[in-house]
């Protein structure tokens with residue numbers, strides 16, 4: 001657990017306003033009126049707030065945007081706020097606003113997971129992943145929950161709300177969860193085959209793990225090479241085992257990557273019959289012989305169409 005009274009876990013009111021989008025004036029008014037968010041005072045009289053309050057305050061900001069009154073939500077726990085927003089998505093009959101509420105409730109869920117990262121609570125985090133997976137299914141879990149979650153971890157790390165240790169902890173929890181899930185879905189399959197890899201120098205593997213979950217919803221049997229695979233090994237393995245598809249994920253984080261050159265080398269060395277799909281923010285546009293797919297919903301649709309062209313028996 002974190003220690004809320006440690007200086008590194010405390011932030012100023014300006015910082016809290018920046019991280020939550022709630023003005024310093026409003027934060028002071030709420031503290032006076034509702035007793036929350038509760039601050040500690042420095043000897044100088046300046047307020048300091050625990051960083052762990054950020055997810056709850058972001059959830060409050062979201063609830064206010066959705067039309068709730070401050071008096072109803074400001075004292076709520078994150079779980080209560082999440083219940084409130086989740087309930088709206090089940091009771092609302094207007095499809096447009098149901099979609100809106102659903103995305104609000106996903107944002108609340110992400111804030112709850114971020115709070116669990118602050119507390120290094122892997123039991124709660126993994127249980128949350130399982131519950132949401134069971135509730136919305138694998139594709140929606142990846143597209144609507146795992147992607148926003150990891151992007152939120154990225155912005156939290158960038159802004160200083162989350163430490164490197166928080167970010168590594170989150171990555172480890174999500175990686176192990178996604179690995180367990182796609183391997184389970186992939187076991188004892190005998191369909192067509194897809195080879196999955198990242199380029200040499202790549203240190204980000206969550207995109208590929210998410211792609212593996214989506215691919216495992218098709219009839220494809222996955223061979224997963226994972227992080228930092230030398231180009232010649234990708235090419236040799238593909239040519240030897242003749243998968244119908246080679247799937248690559250490229251992040252925009254690694255300066256050592258040369259995505260364009262690497263993809264063209266792979267295309268050149270690979271049997272022409274093997275289709276190549278690449279995704280992730282580092283994938284270049286318009287490379288000959290490489291299909292770029294932007295997101296996992298499109299990837300899932302494309303896999304369905306591709307499978308239909310394979311004349312499966």
Ligand code: B12
Pocket residue numbers: 147150151153154155158167171175201202203204205206207208211247248249250251252253254255256277278279280281282293294295296299
């Ligand atoms: C986790 C993480 C790490 C972990 C990775 C651990 C692991 N095992 O994966 C570690 C700690 C290793 C790391 C390291 C670094 N990271 Co980092 N990292 C992240 C973080 C939080 C998540 C990355 C991730 O997995 N994304 C995967 C997917 C979800 O994102 P995506 O690439 O945008 O892909 C999207 C789609 O294209 C699609 N997709 C992805 N793959 C595929 C594949 C297919 C087939 C399909 C169809 C679709 C698809 O899915 C996503 C849907 O939107 C991001 C934040 C972020 N916003 O991504 C930063 C981020 C990528 N990292 C960043 C940086 C700067 C670094 C470092 C350079 C930091 C440093 N100073 O050392 C190093 C890289 C060093 C190196 N040599 O590579 C920056 C990149 C900034 C930039 N270039 O614009 C980011 C954006 C954080 C930030 N906000 O600044 N990182």
